[in-house]
Amino acid sequence: MSDTATAKVKCEIDGAEVHYLPAYLAEKHGMSVEEYRQAYPNAPLESDALRAKFAAAVKNTTRKAPPPRDQLFLNVAGYRMPVNWDVPPEACLPLPPSYRTPSKGKLAQDVKRAARYFLAGRSFWAWGPPGSGKDAFPSALCSMTRTPSAIYPVNADVDIMAWFFDKNFENGETKWIFGELFNNLVHGYVSPVSGRRVPMTIVLSDFDRAGRSQAEAIRLVADSIQGRVKGPLGETYLVLPGTRLIITANTMGGGDATGKYISANVLDTSILDRIERKVKFHSIDWRDEEPIIREKYPLFAEKCGHLLPKIGDATQVLRKAVEEQNLYGEFSHRGLETWVGDCEDMLRLMVKPPKDLLKQGFLSFADGLPDEENKTLALTLVDAYLKGGALDQGDTSDVEDDDLDL
Ligand SMILES: Nc1ncnc2c1ncn2[C@@H]1O[C@H](COP(=O)(O)OP(=O)(O)O)[C@@H](O)[C@H]1O
Numbered sequence: 001m002s003d004t005a006t007a008k009v010k011c012e013i014d015g016a017e018v019h020y021l022p023a024y025l026a027e028k029h030g031m032s033v034e035e036y037r038q039a040y041p042n043a044p045l046e047s048d049a050l051r052a053k054f055a056a057a058v059k060n061t062t063r064k065a066p067p068p069r070d071q072l073f074l075n076v077a078g079y080r081m082p083v084n085w086d087v088p089p090e091a092c093l094p095l096p097p098s099y100r101t102p103s104k105g106k107l108a109q110d111v112k113r114a115a116r117y118f119l120a121g122r123s124f125w126a127w128g129p130p131g132s133g134k135d136a137f138p139s140a141l142c143s144m145t146r147t148p149s150a151i152y153p154v155n156a157d158v159d160i161m162a163w164f165f166d167k168n169f170e171n172g173e174t175k176w177i178f179g180e181l182f183n184n185l186v187h188g189y190v191s192p193v194s195g196r197r198v199p200m201t202i203v204l205s206d207f208d209r210a211g212r213s214q215a216e217a218i219r220l221v222a223d224s225i226q227g228r229v230k231g232p233l234g235e236t237y238l239v240l241p242g243t244r245l246i247i248t249a250n251t252m253g254g255g256d257a258t259g260k261y262i263s264a265n266v267l268d269t270s271i272l273d274r275i276e277r278k279v280k281f282h283s284i285d286w287r288d289e290e291p292i293i294r295e296k297y298p299l300f301a302e303k304c305g306h307l308l309p310k311i312g313d314a315t316q317v318l319r320k321a322v323e324e325q326n327l328y329g330e331f332s333h334r335g336l337e338t339w340v341g342d343c344e345d346m347l348r349l350m351v352k353p354p355k356d357l358l359k360q361g362f363l364s365f366a367d368g369l370p371d372e373e374n375k376t377l378a379l380t381l382v383d384a385y386l387k388g389g390a391l392d393q394g395d396t397s398d399v400e401d402d403d404l405d406l
Pocket residue numbers: 096097098099100101102129130131132133134135136137248284292333334
């Protein structure tokens with residue numbers, strides 16, 4: 001700082017140096033600023049330093065008028081997304097608990113692409129391992145941008161056709177009733193606030209589970225992606241422009257060779273071709289996952305937070321084994337939730353949580369693996385990463401509580 005920046009002002013009466021003369025004059029000489037100025041017309045009253053400090057303090061506080069409500073925007077994964085101010089949250093898919101937009105690793109790139117497809121109004125197919133957030137991401141996006149939306153879960157038993165239209169007999173006559181999905185596509189959502197018709201975003205979840213008999217209905221879906229949909233008598237309806245279709249699945253329509261997703265079927269390429277964009281979701285990066293786990297399981301984070309890096313290492317090893325098809329099963333975010341969630345339950349419900357808390361919690365996941373061999377493999381993989389061991393340590397009744405790894 002230069003001398004002028006720190007220099008004080010001099011009181012012309014007694015030569016004292018202060019930053020703010022008015023207060024000093026009043027206190028020391030019982031004099032007002034006007035009286036002082038009469039005697040010393042051009043004498044400075046406050047130091048440059050004080051003036052600079054004040055200017056800096058108020059510099060960035062000029063308030064702009066709030067943006068008009070029909071011009072609200074939100075930044076998601078680097079894209080500026082318009083927000084529908086007139087759509088209530090109940091009309092949108094929910095924000096998943098403790099949701100964080102993935103910002104690290106491969107999944108961050110995946111969701112960035114998906115966000116672009118969304119912003120551009122493209123239909124897209126998001127596929128990849130369970131628990132990577134293929135359904136959570138569109139749900140969060142719709143919730144954050146107040147996009148009216150609905151999710152339709154597909155499985156082998158569901159009558160997809162009825163989502164479009166269904167027959168009804170009335171006074172001996174056949175009547176067609178339009179289904180919810182048809183209405184979503186053609187009529188969109190009418191805002192109760194503004195009366196505006198807002199196009200909907202439809203998520204068809206686990207789309208690759210649709211069976212052969214559902215093929216005709218799938219064609220209707222694919223056609224709607226093209227902007228029109230056929231009615232029960234072959235007549236054509238226009239899909240409300242701006243309507244988005246998001247399809248999620250474990251596979252890319254080629255069936256599943258690993259046998260893990262037995263309900264995944266092979267889908268007609270002419271249908272796949274009609275979906276404008278495809279993106280493969282990878283597993284969530286631990287750097288994004290750890291804060292989510294900390295938020296979801298606060299008691300575990302408080303008591304065992306120091307063990308989370310180890311859990312992260314174990315998670316990575318398990319996922320690698322799954323990816324390389326050594327471990328037959330999954331260790332998704334849901335698997336991790338099972339593990340840490342059960343540890344949290346033990347901390348909450350047991351007067352004396354077990355010494356091998358992490359192992360006990362892990363069993364709640366490992367028992368869900370298809371056989372003993374895979375279970376042993378999972379336990380062995382994890383054991384190497386957990387201090388105190390995840391495998392049975394034998395009789396530990398002689399160990400003092402102080403030895404606990406908590
Ligand atoms: N980025 C995230 N932040 C917080 N929770 C997430 C995130 N991604 C996924 N989850 C949670 O993980 C679970 C599985 O996500 P989901 O989207 O259903 O997986 P899938 O990819 O199988 O569709 C859900 O409970 C979801 O809320």
